[in-house]
Amino acid sequence: MIKNNKTERHIISILTKNQPGVLSRISGLFSRRGYNIDGLTVCATEDESYSRMTVTVSATEQTANQIVEQLKKQIDVIKVLDLKSGDVxxxxxxxxxxxxxxxxxxxxxxxxxxxxxxxxxxxxxxxxxxxxxxxxxxxxxxxxxxxxxxxxxxxxxxxxxxxxxxxx
Amino acid sequence: MTGAKILLKSLTELKVDTIFGYPGSSILPVYDALSEFPLRHVLTAHEMGAGFAASGMARATGKPGVVIATSGPGATNLVTAIADAFMDSVPLIAITGNVELKNLGHDCFQEVDIFGMTMPIVKYSYIVKSVNDLEKIIFEAFEIATTGRKGPVLIDIPFDVLKDETDYCGNFSRLPVSSSYDLKDVEKIANLINDAQKPFLYLGGGGVDYSDRIIEFADLIKAQIGVSFMALGSVPSDHKGYVGIVSDDNKPLQEILSASDIVIALGARFNSRISAFDKIKNKTIIQIDIDGAEIDKNVLCNNYLIADIGTALDKLMPLLKEKENKELQNLSPVVKGRGKEIIFELSNFLPDDAVIITDVGLHQIWTACTYPFKKPRTFITSGGLGVMGFGMGTAIGVALATNRKVVLITGDGSLRMNVAEFETAVKLKIDLTVICMNNSSLGLIKKIQSKFYGKRFVECDEPKLNFANLAKAYGGEGITLSRTANVKEALEQSLKMKKPLIIDCEISDKEF
Structure with a gap:
């Protein structure tokens, strides 16, 4: 069970298929679920069929988990990492x-x-x-x-x- | 083969036998090729009706329902049906035509960005940019719609892609996609359940295909069972421990829920409308769902499993000790008022596998609380989105998919919205009975205005409309059931008619 209610900065790294509509699908998900984006970068990766989005958000642990789970559900999303705790x-x-x-x-x-x-x-x-x-x-x-x-x-x-x- | 033919060929390969739709210029290449394929196309009165009919087919069988519409208004008319399918996790495949590729974005006649418009309400969507991608996309769309947490997929096909030619390769078969299950809490959960004295099972729509195992599970741990609208019928209403719909109106259930020491949610999302869930926050809560995003979304849980309910119970049940027999409560419906009396009486005339469809309003709540459902997928309703006008189109789809007795219980408000689809039922000679709870008002709005707005009734009264006459005008049968008429006799006679029928039941507008 989640106990931590503090708002913290999370860096969410999203590896997606490089497909038309991906950016609006992902950014739309953030806006309609009410997650505030502090920063967003979309860039190419070593493989041109994939893109990487790096989203920074201020969120509680529960919200950050929700964001990650909602992103994982997206068909175009290959991998999602919440880099908050990692060595980044x-x-x-x-x-x-x-x-x-x-x-x-x-x-x-x-x-x-x-x-x-x-x-x-x-x-x-x-x-x-x-x-x-x-x-x-x-x-x-x-x-x-x-x-x-x-x-x-x-x-x-x-x-x-x-x-x-x-x-x- | 043209894109249009590739589309229809793929649908046939995917074992689709019926599609619903409405022609328009951008989608005409598909209509032109229809007769070459073993597909039944059902023309409805409105694209929304077609969308709901396809949804009804999917809801009744679990298999994808297919709707096609033209660009622009044809596509926008599908939006409500798509949103409804998204909320209730229904595998709906919506196929729309669009203007030619080179014209996309030029504000052409009947052009609309349906791909962008529906993005928040689909599980996935496509704009097909080349005829070479079409076959793969259709197979993939079916895969996506029917695996994991099911949901609607939109395929938008520009006109020239439907006309362009390429080979049909026939290589795409549906592969099982790997699901990301998380079962690591299973032992902890087994211990919590083994230690609990009064377990409460809360069933949602995610369990509808696993009712046998859910019943075994409930019997093993001697649980009280409450259901959401989406799960109604998953457990027979006379099953030991069954206490009905979890709703704010079901007070006795709330007491049982409050007295429980562990709440196990199976494929349920803890609807925000139900305040009873605020009171369970201090209990041990276990969530089992195929969708990891449902965990901790509306209610925080102690432990969870992410998997389909069948897989999760297969892992969990061997670890559980059978609990001793004890008194479990059963709640029988309180049949009070004319509306509920009619609904309850109806159950005496219908076989257990008859499918009841509702619209949205008072009649929906009465049906959910009163009708003694016995089998999964026999109660079909717009649960999450709450669409008035859902029922008529849906009933047509359910009837065609099941060939069983189908009854639509509706109200005069909802029926007004899409009554035109009654004509579609007449045209198809469907054995459909419509029971219209006609109180010449929007009863649920009245109830809310009565309870929360100081009885200031605003815009909730309608003129009296004779739906029996309307039914006859459409070529069906219609009878009026006055407030004092004998319900039994009327139902006995009318259910024998094999023609689509509207029973217009007069109900007092004071009956909430």
């Missing part, structure tokens, strides 16, 4: 453009070094950076850039894989 590598990608005049440029480059971000573009008044990392690293980088004035940003959902040889 998760990465997001951030592209961010901030106000940066000549004065701020070197300071921003220092921040880049600390976070291992890449400067992608510079104009007289702006700079654009690229960063990959887990959610908290990306959050932290955005936080330090706020004072400069964020012009716009694009952030992907997570892509996640279990570490080690685990085939389940």
């Amino acid at each position: 590598a998760l990465r997001e990608l951030l592209l961010i453009k901030v106000n940066a005049g000549a004065k701020e440029r070197s300071e921003l480059c220092d921040l880049c070094t600390i976070f291992k971000a890449k400067a992608l573009d510079t104009t007289q008044s702006t700079m654009m950076f690229e960063l990959t990392g887990n959610t908290s690293k990306i959050d932290a980088f955005i936080d330090v850039l706020v004072p400069y004035g964020i012009i716009e940003m694009a952030r992907t959902g997570g892509a996640a894989l279990e570490r080690g040889k685990n085939e389940n």
Whole structure:
């Protein structure tokens, strides 16, 4: 019996057949059953007949179990893993453009070094950076850039894989 | 062979003998080829009726029912029947025509995205993009619809795919798909049941094919047995320990449920409408279901098995100790009021294997509570979705599938919705008796407004409609049963008629 009622972050990795309609079938399942998606990434896999979706959700254990079971029932779904407890590598990608005049440029480059971000573009008044990392690293980088004035940003959902040889 | 012929050939190979449908321009290639195949096509008055007839066939036999419709409105008219099949886990195959592939998405005449529209209410669906895929898809669709937790599958076929030609390969046979069973709790569950004193079995639709084993199981552990609408008939109503429908109206059952120390749910989803389930949350609850997503969905359980009920009981029963004989309660229906009197009297005239179909409303609840069902699949109703207008089309499908006596118990509200299918029954010369509980009102709405809306009755009264005359207009038989007429005599006479018949029974609108 499930006792834990705390809402926690779950990373759900879904291996699906690469078929028309799969994305709307899966995302539709989340919306109509009232599960909130924090992040969603769809990507190719080593085999072109399959795709991998990585969905991050904040949910109680009961809801997360429900999500996994509902996903398993989908005909197009090959494998579902709730990666919450496992040893997982998760990465997001951030592209961010901030106000940066000549004065701020070197300071921003220092921040880049600390976070291992890449400067992608510079104009007289702006700079654009690229960063990959887990959610908290990306959050932290955005936080330090706020004072400069964020012009716009694009952030992907997570892509996640279990570490080690685990085939389940 | 054209796509249309491949479709029909595949259906014949899959042992389909009857399909229901309605023609329209996008699906015409199929109609054009119909006469070349040993298939009976039943033309209904409305696609919804065809959808429910196919559903009725599936509900009565467990085998897939097939409905075909054209694109656009033909397809949308199937939506309610598909949703109903999804809620009640019915293997329905819905085949729709669509506009040509190159025109998909161009808002053409009678084009609708039925694939997208039905996505949340199908077990699976296809848009067939090439005639070369068609045969495989049809076989796969039947596989999906009938294995694991059953459900509807939609196949949307563009016009040119029906016209294109390819070879029929005949290679696709239905392979058993592996089910992911989880039986690791079986010993723990056996111990819990062995330690329990007062087990309560709650049966749902998932057990309908395993009634013999369920009865053995119940007898072994001396359980009280309550059922959901979907399981009514799985256990004979006079069986020791049987206490009827689990509903908020069945107060004596709730007492028995409260007094039990373990609740074992077999293929049931703990309907959210029933508040009795709120009171069992502190009991030991065991869930056995083929669908892992049902575990812990509406009620949290202690232990569970994921498997079909037959497999699960085969594993579980050898581990159980036979419990000592003890007094088990049986609840007999309380036959109060004209409606229930008619329903109960009806059971004296019908064989045990007669199939009772209902629509949705007061008459449905009266039937479920009153009629002494004896066999599985003899009570057919729209359980999950609660579709008024379900009954008439469904009754036609059931009658054609079973060749048994079929009685539709309905109300004037529900019958109004799809009464046009009565003509289909007349056309097919089906031995169908319709018992219409005519209170010139929407009785269940009245009951709810009376109980929860301070008796403010809004939009629940209807003019008096003479359904007996209507039946005659459609070419069938009709009789009116006044409030004082002798029920026995009337039933005795009318059930002998072999023509489709509506018995229009006058009921007081004060009778809830």
